[in-house]
Ligand SMILES: Nc1ncnc2c1ncn2[C@@H]1O[C@H](COP(=O)(O)OP(=O)(O)OP(=O)(O)O)[C@@H](O)[C@H]1O
């Protein structure tokens with residue numbers, strides 16, 4: 001059973017490895033998080049931090065030879081990290097929906113959107129053709145596509161980028177999954193429609209009580225959409241907490257740096273306050289705290305000992321300074 005009360009998703013001490021010619025690269029280490037029904041967990045962090053990898057591990061879509069080398073993944077009361085490909089295929093679409101950056105990775109250009117929706121609905125919900133068509137039309141209506149009765153017979157290329165991503169959301173929701181993994185769902189879209197798509201996602205997930213893992217670079221999107229935020233650095237979780245806390249009272253020095261590098265909404269800034277240095281490569285993660293070399297507050301303990309997630313504020317942070325001890 002998932003330990004956190006009512007959790008739809010619970011990831012415990014997840015470790016992902018990529019065996020390679022020069023040894024084993026650890027892409028994720030000790031990642032633990034949970035998401036409740038109707039809750040949206042935003043996942044942020046620099047490029048290469050392990051955000052997508054976490055989503056792919058949950059979906060059972062790690063690219064070989066990548067593998068889950070430790071920890072557990074629970075979907076409600078079912079452990080799913082040890083299932084085989086066939087069993088995971090049944091769970092994807094039915095119990096976990098996915099939305100990726102490019103709508104065309106989820107849609108087949110050769111079939112009408114109606115054919116793709118009804119196929120998913122019939123496969124997972126066992127409806128007949130008429131029932132599935134009615135459900136497809138109602139889903140298209142839910143995601144704000146005008147004249148769904150006509151649009152259902154059109155092909156993906158006949159939709160604009162934003163409308164296409166709405167179709168992908170309809171597809172992800174088609175079988176009423178418990179969880180949706182959305183990885184940069186608006187990055188490829190015109191800035192003017194990004195907010196519409198994320199607020200649609202939020203509205204539908206709140207209505208249907210779907211849990212969402214929302215991976216994004218965009219702090220504006222996170223601020224408006226997420227309930228809690230998980231911050232990743234070099235394959236680990238460094239902070240997790242309620243949106244207000246992580247945005248306005250971040251506990252971990254990395255999160256503070258990340259937040260300071262975002263201009264206030266509407267503010268004109270000459271130069272963003274970037275964190276000096278860059279995230280280490282997977283095969284060169286320093287001993288102790290991985291953020292240590294970039295951290296102005298790091299002390300001897302930070303160079304020696306790797307901090308685990310410990311309670312900080314109303315959430316948790318992996319930093320010796322937050323732990324009340326000395327760095
Ligand atoms: N097929 C692979 N083999 C080995 N390492 C990989 C593979 N795919 C990704 N990685 C490594 O895993 C780490 C995490 O990658 P991931 O794609 O999760 O980053 P991310 O946080 O989603 O970054 P971005 O914001 O750029 O999407 C990176 O260091 C990446 O180089």
Ligand SMILES: [Mg+2]
Nearest residue numbers: 051052053183
């Ligand atoms: Mg990514």
